[in-house]
Amino acid sequence: MTRMSDFDWDDLRFFLRALETKSLAGAARSLGVEHSTVGRRLSALERSLGAPLVLRGPQGLQLTPLGEKLAPLVHDMGRAAAAVDDLVNAQKATIRLAVPSGFTRIFASTLSQPSAKGLKFSLDILSGARPRDLNKGEADLAIRAAPLADQNLIASKLCEAGFSLYASAAYLSRRPAPADTNDLTGHDIIGYHASLSSAPPSRWLEKHAAGAVLVLRSRDMTDVLGAALSGIGLAVLPCLLGDAEPALTRLTPRVLAKQNLSLVYSREFRTSEPMRAAIGFVRSVVRQNAVLIRG
Amino acid sequence: MTRMSDFDWDDLRFFLRALETKSLAGAARSLGVEHSTVGRRLSALERSLGAPLVLRGPQGLQLTPLGEKLAPLVHDMGRAAAAVDDLVNAQKATIRLAVPSGFTRIFASTLSQPSAKGLKFSLDILSGARPRDLNKGEADLAIRAAPLADQNLIASKLCEAGFSLYASAAYLSRRPAPADTNDLTGHDIIGYHASLSSAPPSRWLEKHAAGAVLVLRSRDMTDVLGAALSGIGLAVLPCLLGDAEPALTRLTPRVLAKQNLSLVYSREFRTSEPMRAAIGFVRSVVRQNAVLIRG
DNA sequence: CCAGTGATGTGCAAAGTTGCACAGGTGCGC
DNA sequence: GCGCACCTGTGCAACTTTGCACATCACTGG
Numbered sequence: 192m193t194r195m196s197d198f199d200w201d202d203l204r205f206f207l208r209a210l211e212t213k214s215l216a217g218a219a220r221s222l223g224v225e226h227s228t229v230g231r232r233l234s235a236l237e238r239s240l241g242a243p244l245v246l247r248g249p250q251g252l253q254l255t256p257l258g259e260k261l262a263p264l265v266h267d268m269g270r271a272a273a274a275v276d277d278l279v280n281a282q283k284a285t286i287r288l289a290v291p292s293g294f295t296r297i298f299a300s301t302l303s304q305p306s307a308k309g310l311k312f313s314l315d316i317l318s319g320a321r322p323r324d325l326n327k328g329e330a331d332l333a334i335r336a337a338p339l340a341d342q343n344l345i346a347s348k349l350c351e352a353g354f355s356l357y358a359s360a361a362y363l364s365r366r367p368a369p370a371d372t373n374d375l376t377g378h379d380i381i382g383y384h385a386s387l388s389s390a391p392p393s394r395w396l397e398k399h400a401a402g403a404v405l406v407l408r409s410r411d412m413t414d415v416l417g418a419a420l421s422g423i424g425l426a427v428l429p430c431l432l433g434d435a436e437p438a439l440t441r442l443t444p445r446v447l448a449k450q451n452l453s454l455v456y457s458r459e460f461r462t463s464e465p466m467r468a469a470i471g472f473v474r475s476v477v478r479q480n481a482v483l484i485r486g
Numbered sequence: 487m488t489r490m491s492d493f494d495w496d497d498l499r500f501f502l503r504a505l506e507t508k509s510l511a512g513a514a515r516s517l518g519v520e521h522s523t524v525g526r527r528l529s530a531l532e533r534s535l536g537a538p539l540v541l542r543g544p545q546g547l548q549l550t551p552l553g554e555k556l557a558p559l560v561h562d563m564g565r566a567a568a569a570v571d572d573l574v575n576a577q578k579a580t581i582r583l584a585v586p587s588g589f590t591r592i593f594a595s596t597l598s599q600p601s602a603k604g605l606k607f608s609l610d611i612l613s614g615a616r617p618r619d620l621n622k623g624e625a626d627l628a629i630r631a632a633p634l635a636d637q638n639l640i641a642s643k644l645c646e647a648g649f650s651l652y653a654s655a656a657y658l659s660r661r662p663a664p665a666d667t668n669d670l671t672g673h674d675i676i677g678y679h680a681s682l683s684s685a686p687p688s689r690w691l692e693k694h695a696a697g698a699v700l701v702l703r704s705r706d707m708t709d710v711l712g713a714a715l716s717g718i719g720l721a722v723l724p725c726l727l728g729d730a731e732p733a734l735t736r737l738t739p740r741v742l743a744k745q746n747l748s749l750v751y752s753r754e755f756r757t758s759e760p761m762r763a764a765i766g767f768v769r770s771v772v773r774q775n776a777v778l779i780r781g
Numbered sequence: 782c783c784a785g786t787g788a789t790g791t792g793c794a795a796a797g798t799t800g801c802a803c804a805g806g807t808g809c810g811c
Numbered sequence: 812g813c814g815c816a817c818c819t820g821t822g823c824a825a826c827t828t829t830g831c832a833c834a835t836c837a838c839t840g841g
Contacts, residue, residue, distance in 0.1 A: 195503070195516075196571040200563075201496035203570070208490070216788060221490075225830055230789070232828095240574045243623055249788055249837040255623040257577050264570045268495075271563040275498070275556060276491040279535045282552050328538055328550040511818060520800055525819070527798095544807045544818050788837075798827070807818075 198239035204272070205232040206244065207265045210258065214251040286469040287315040289323040289330035291452075292412040293431040297483070301476050310472065312465035325457050332456045332469060336390065345461060346453040350477050353446030353486030354392045357433040361422025363440060369425075372443050376402030379424035384410040391448035392427040430486025446486045493534035499567070500527040501539065502560045505553065509546040581764040582610040584618040584625035586747075587707040588726040592778070596771050605767065607760035620752050627751045627764060631685065640756060641748040645772050648741030648781030649687045652728040656717025658735060664720075667738050671697030674719035679705040686743035687722040694742075725781025741781045 208218035209229060219226035230247070237243050244258035254262070290298065295318045302314060317323055323330035326343055334349060356372055362379075369375055380403040383393045387410060406424045409415050412432065419426035420438055430446060433439050454473060460466040477484065503513035504524060514521035525542070532538050539553035549557070585593065590613045597609060612618055618625035621638055629644060651667055657674075664670055675698040678688045682705060701719045704710050707727065714721035715733055725741060728734050749768060755761040772779065 196567040200499045204495045268566040272491040275559045
């Protein structure tokens with residue numbers, strides 16, 4: 192491990208301002224502290240380094256030769272610190288939005304439109320099988336089905352998503368479409384994982400597909416979609432996903448289940464301005480696409 | 487003026503160690519503080535920046551995406567800090583030695599010899615008209631005539647310098663050499679500035695050149711030497727300077743005045759190892775050239 | 782010549798930071 | 812299963828740093 196500079200780095204921040212203003216008092220004004228503090232921090236730095244950096248006089252400060260040589264290095268350090276600051280500020284204006292499958296397309300097309308210019312934040316769309324953990328900082332804002340009770344999180348109702356029954360052309364070429372979609376006895380069904388059993392789609396299947404054959408279960412919506420496309424069975428899918436697939440035939444004109452979607456974000460962002468703006472943006476985008484989502 | 491990063495730079499030093507060791511306790515050991523301090527400094531940094539950097543768990547620390555992005559910038563800052571440290575350490579091993587005219591040659595030739603290799607310090611020779619102010623950090627060590635009483639300075643006797651009377655060939659072609667060097671009545675004399683009136687050369691002139699013509703006065707020994715070479719008058723010069731000039735004739739075989747030279751340095755360097763080594767080196771060099779200096 | 786401005790240095794009380802000791806959780810090996 | 816080694820979190824007393832008020836010194840303009 193590399194030997195470490197063991198003096199107080201923050202003293203260099205004072206030294207940097209002091210060598211810019213050439214006076215303790217000027218640096219103090221600029222830093223918002225007392226001149227005595229600047230003087231003491233410089234003394235502490237000189238003590239740590241074991242060499243004098245400035246000469247103090249009634250007319251201000253004068254750099255020693257060593258202080259002169261140190262100046263560019265301290266400026267480098269200042270630039271690095273400013274880079275840290277800039278990166279953090281840019282990051283704070285970036286909202287990472289985790290969305291369920293299907294929403295990616297909606298946001299991607301909206302963000303590329305001219306109306307998305309000039310927003311006070313930048314939006315990163317995250318999607319994928321694994322739900323992001325907001326508490327671990329994997330995302331800042333999420334569209335979620337489950338209104339899980341977490342003290343650190345704030346959830347607000349966003350919209351209703353509609354589900355319908357879909358079959359691929361391949362499936363329909365093997366089997367006739369069910370005469371009564373309320374009784375799927377004898378059909379092959381792509382179901383959901385047990386952990387989702389309380390969700391509306393699962394509960395609908397439990398009620399109307401008791402006599403059907405479960406050929407596959409998955410927690411991931413894109414898996415279910417893929418399985419349905421391959422033709423191995425019927426699937427209950429969000430209309431947003433199913434209606435967008437030309438290869439799938441929607442078997443129930445009316446939605447057979449509804450699920451509330453919520454906007455979830457960490458409590459610590461409650462007062463964040465970019466977050467409030469992003470929430471408003473997400474709500475407006477969802478409102479514009481409400482028909483597709485409700486089915 | 488450029489906007490300044492207003493968080494505590496020293497917190498980044500803790501963050502750097504924390505992201506290297508991936509644990510509060512490890513960073514604490516490495517920094518020589520308590521783990522609780524590291525944790526609190528990281529919390530303070532996150533509060534200042536307004537964004538979380540690490541996730542703390544029973545198995546150690548895990549960087550957030552922002553922390554990950556910050557890592558290289560903080561490493562940059564660490565390198566800059568290490569550069570500051572290195573520069574200061576190199577500086578502390580450099581002794582700037584201020585010498586009177588004539589000594590430059592002695593040290594220059596000695597330093598270029600192989601015996602000067604492997605010294606634990608590096609020597610900068612400063613010379614010139616203006617005496618360097620040790621209190622202002624213009625030099626670290628000086629060979630001085632005047633044993634001035636300054637509480638901040640330490641002076642120790644170094645050697646005796648001898649002075650003789652010199653004339654250039656040009657002068658001797660106009661005038662005969664003085665028959666009795668103890669009475670320069672009628673000769674042209676290059677004297678010293680009033681501020682040096684108490685120095686042995688000035689006092690000798692005052693006594694033996696009362697009837698002479700003062701054609702020039704100067705505080706700077708090289709001015710006097712140059713004037714003597716130009717032939718406008720006789721001059722009392724250090725033998726070290728005068729004997730080295732082939733164009734000058736020494737008129738007094740025995741030295742006519744002696745001056746004690748001292749080694750002077752700031753009290754704060756009393757315990758500095760490079761300083762002690764440099765003092766020993768200077769004394770040995772002067773001892774080797776004692777004959778030239780005494781005249 | 783003398784007050785006014787602006788610089789640094791210092792003593793003291795308040796505020797902040799640190800070390801210490803202890804609590805609580807997780808993973809590993811016997 | 813249980814002890815052990817490792818990690819992080821927290822409360823309190825001791826220490827350090829800060830702000831404030833005041834003193835001192837140098838320059839400047841009326």
